[in-house]
Amino acid sequence: MIKTNKKFMHYIFPVYWVLLLLWQTFRPVENRSMADIGVKALLLGSLLTFVILKSYYKKLNLAGLLLLVLYVLFQFLSHWNNYDIFKLSYLIDIVFSFSIIFTFMILNNDYVITKDEMILFSKIIVGIVFALCIYADVFRFEGIIAALKTSSGYLNAVKSILASNHEFGLYLSFGIVSCVFLIFNSHNSLKNYLLYGFLIILFTFNLILTFSRTSLASLVIAALIAIHTMKKHRFAFLCMALLLLAVILLNNDLREYFLKIVLRVQHDGNRFNLIKGGLKYYAQGSIKDILIGVGPTGSQLYVREISGGRNFHNGYITVLVTGGLAMMTFFIYIAVCNINNGIKTLRYDRCSGAYMLASNAIMLLYMWGQTPIIFSPDLVSSMLTFYCIIVPRYFYNFYRNQITEEKRLKTAGTRVSKIKSNLLWNKNQYLIKDNFR
Numbered sequence: 001m002i003k004t005n006k007k008f009m010h011y012i013f014p015v016y017w018v019l020l021l022l023w024q025t026f027r028p029v030e031n032r033s034m035a036d037i038g039v040k041a042l043l044l045g046s047l048l049t050f051v052i053l054k055s056y057y058k059k060l061n062l063a064g065l066l067l068l069v070l071y072v073l074f075q076f077l078s079h080w081n082n083y084d085i086f087k088l089s090y091l092i093d094i095v096f097s098f099s100i101i102f103t104f105m106i107l108n109n110d111y112v113i114t115k116d117e118m119i120l121f122s123k124i125i126v127g128i129v130f131a132l133c134i135y136a137d138v139f140r141f142e143g144i145i146a147a148l149k150t151s152s153g154y155l156n157a158v159k160s161i162l163a164s165n166h167e168f169g170l171y172l173s174f175g176i177v178s179c180v181f182l183i184f185n186s187h188n189s190l191k192n193y194l195l196y197g198f199l200i201i202l203f204t205f206n207l208i209l210t211f212s213r214t215s216l217a218s219l220v221i222a223a224l225i226a227i228h229t230m231k232k233h234r235f236a237f238l239c240m241a242l243l244l245l246a247v248i249l250l251n252n253d254l255r256e257y258f259l260k261i262v263l264r265v266q267h268d269g270n271r272f273n274l275i276k277g278g279l280k281y282y283a284q285g286s287i288k289d290i291l292i293g294v295g296p297t298g299s300q301l302y303v304r305e306i307s308g309g310r311n312f313h314n315g316y317i318t319v320l321v322t323g324g325l326a327m328m329t330f331f332i333y334i335a336v337c338n339i340n341n342g343i344k345t346l347r348y349d350r351c352s353g354a355y356m357l358a359s360n361a362i363m364l365l366y367m368w369g370q371t372p373i374i375f376s377p378d379l380v381s382s383m384l385t386f387y388c389i390i391v392p393r394y395f396y397n398f399y400r401n402q403i404t405e406e407k408r409l410k411t412a413g414t415r416v417s418k419i420k421s422n423l424l425w426n427k428n429q430y431l432i433k434d435n436f437r
Helices: 009-026 034-054 062-079 081-086 088-107 115-139 141-149 165-184 190-209 213-229 234-250 252-262 271-283 287-292 295-306 315-346 350-369 379-436
Strands: none
Touching (some): 009 034, 062 081, 062 287, 062 315, 088 379, 115 165, 115 350, 115 379, 141 190, 190 213, 271 287, 287 315, 295 315, 315 350
16 A cells, blocks of 8 residues: 655646646647647656655555556557557657556555545635636636627637637536535535535536537536435425426527527537447458557548548547557446446445546546547546546545445454354353253
């Protein structure tokens, strides 16, 4: 198990996020240029070096290390197609992915984030998302007005200082889930209830104006998980949600705005054809392509052939076509482990278990509509990895110790009961024998 002189994971991730976000926003060079890759490599290298130097280890996650070796091996094999392995940007992606997994999931697999640290982490996330909202709502107020009056959702979507509306929607989802977690841990403080309630309304308002359907879907799933885990007022919150839905559906203007502009029910951005084409392309591939994929270049060539675009707009199809069954199995394993950890934690703390399940839902739904892949080094993928996988894993370790202790006590209790039973049986046998003498 890892021991550290000072806990740091709960604040180092947000610091890395802010630095990478600032670089992405104000960089004077093109994306994925040599200078851009160099700065990102410096930031990620600094993060990994800091984490490694701050921790010392007694036990490695050997099972995870074996999976990592297989993961990298299959990555090399899939990237061998079209000689992607010799292209610097793809090679750097593999090295970064290996470094992230090795540092956080192998060396620091047993790292623990306590509940107090999780509360502080959530407050930092909420503060960053609030700053993004202030920029969008105050300094780009004309964008808010345009989004409210627009007749075309995509052209006037709110995105703050970020590269896309979908990215802003993802971070707003993080902020809302973090606010709900903080409300559950407010210890009946009216001040905190009002503060985080206001922030949830502010974040939700901005989230609607991003017109990001995947982020809105993740918010709905997270809200249902939160309502389900409530011990009190569950029925009241469910009624409020249904009442809000009824108001939207019964008002003609609101219904038109949500269905045609926010949700764009009659426009799927060619996503259905891309998914259908990707599955067909995968199924018609050779055994080798089905098992290890066709690599990034092969995937992009096919997308250009069927749509003229750059990607499938679906993380799962991208993983399946690019990395084959091997990469998809790895992804499913990570997702199932996260869900299982959340379900286990529900027994000990319903709020914490709900947070883990909600963060996993955000990741799964975001990857359905977008292409960022977990453990990749770009900004959005990094935040999906840290917020939805690594932090919940470290937070689960806090409860895993309780689970292990409970099992140990049960086992010890069973042994004590057996010993007492044997002693009683031996005593009775002795008394019976003594009476017959």
